[in-house]
Amino acid sequence: MTDKIVLGIESSCDETGVGIVRLAGDGSMELLADEVASSVDQHARFGGVVPEVASRAHLEAMVPTMSRALTASGIALSDVDAIAVTCGPGLAGALLVGVAAAKAYAAALDVPLYGVNHLAGHVAADTLQHGPLPAECLALLVSGGHTQLLRIEDLAGKITEIGSTIDDAAGEAYDKVARIIGLPYPGGPPIDRAAADGDPKAISFPRGLTGPRDAKFDFSFSGLKTAVARWVEARERDGDAISVPDVCASFQEAVVDVLTAKAVRAATEFGIGTLVVSGGVAANSRLKALAAQRCADAGVELRVPRPRLCTDNGAMIAALGAHLVAAGVRPSAMDLPTDPGLPV
Ligand code: KG4
Numbered sequence: 001m002t003d004k005i006v007l008g009i010e011s012s013c014d015e016t017g018v019g020i021v022r023l024a025g026d027g028s029m030e031l032l033a034d035e036v037a038s039s040v041d042q043h044a045r046f047g048g049v050v051p052e053v054a055s056r057a058h059l060e061a062m063v064p065t066m067s068r069a070l071t072a073s074g075i076a077l078s079d080v081d082a083i084a085v086t087c088g089p090g091l092a093g094a095l096l097v098g099v100a101a102a103k104a105y106a107a108a109l110d111v112p113l114y115g116v117n118h119l120a121g122h123v124a125a126d127t128l129q130h131g132p133l134p135a136e137c138l139a140l141l142v143s144g145g146h147t148q149l150l151r152i153e154d155l156a157g158k159i160t161e162i163g164s165t166i167d168d169a170a171g172e173a174y175d176k177v178a179r180i181i182g183l184p185y186p187g188g189p190p191i192d193r194a195a196a197d198g199d200p201k202a203i204s205f206p207r208g209l210t211g212p213r214d215a216k217f218d219f220s221f222s223g224l225k226t227a228v229a230r231w232v233e234a235r236e237r238d239g240d241a242i243s244v245p246d247v248c249a250s251f252q253e254a255v256v257d258v259l260t261a262k263a264v265r266a267a268t269e270f271g272i273g274t275l276v277v278s279g280g281v282a283a284n285s286r287l288k289a290l291a292a293q294r295c296a297d298a299g300v301e302l303r304v305p306r307p308r309l310c311t312d313n314g315a316m317i318a319a320l321g322a323h324l325v326a327a328g329v330r331p332s333a334m335d336l337p338t339d340p341g342l343p344v
């Protein structure tokens, strides 16, 4: 096979991403461009992503982001061999913008179109930094929209969900707790920073779904968020000052303790030797440190892509598209639908 240029488009949430990957004849991949335009600032005052605002922002950003990616890669549009696009899961209106753009480019260039799963894309992102995945691996996806444990036997199709959140996503819990204690949106980075000066044992917050009768690999963060709110309210009622660093460190410890314990236990129980952690929350310093420690203790290899590849981007979609091209998977039809609730 000669080299193929695969272009990936991402628009499932608040990031408009266009990535370009060169797939070599031996199956190796080179990242040529990774351009992202984010509408996060437009959502900040609402404390969360507003779907209609996100869709409009994608419409405005799509063509400029595409132009920037082509310029950065030095690739002409006419050199593109395949287009991959996130078709779900995600926000309905946001997904439509990316899929409509991908169809237009694929039709105009007369190249195959691959509708891909956003969650599988997050895992594929790691292959751009650490190379091909082993025959079997476990993925912990933690972002503002998802918290899932996936067993990956083949990125081109054999992915099984073995656990997920039953309520809030881990990043959503960070964003809601930040709001409660007066930190800006998105809440992950400021909580991560404040926690560095706090005591993780200062407050004993609940660890969701860790009782003996609870589903083994599912997660729950809504009770934790409520516990933080009640704790802060009680101190405010009594006129007591709260230590923001202690609240952040104790909350963060409750989140990452459960995430890492369940991921490592799943790897051990399924006999899987590699854990990939991805999604925006994978940028968290304490999550990385505790995962590294627990993986080392259990003899599990840990792979965490750099933060830029963890958050939503087009490069991960191009990487997954390249994987499908290399595997000889049939392209999608040109009437490819979007599916906001697409399972893995
Ligand atoms: O993957 P992402 O960019 O978008 C999706 O939600 O798909 O993830 C964004 C989420 C936000 O909830 C943000 O608060 C969280 O990732 N986040 C973090 C950190 N950086 C971003 N959470 C904890 N610690 C961080 N350092």
Ligand code: ZN
Pocket (backbone or CB within 6 Å): 118, 122, 143, 145, 279, 311, 312
């Ligand atoms: Zn995502």
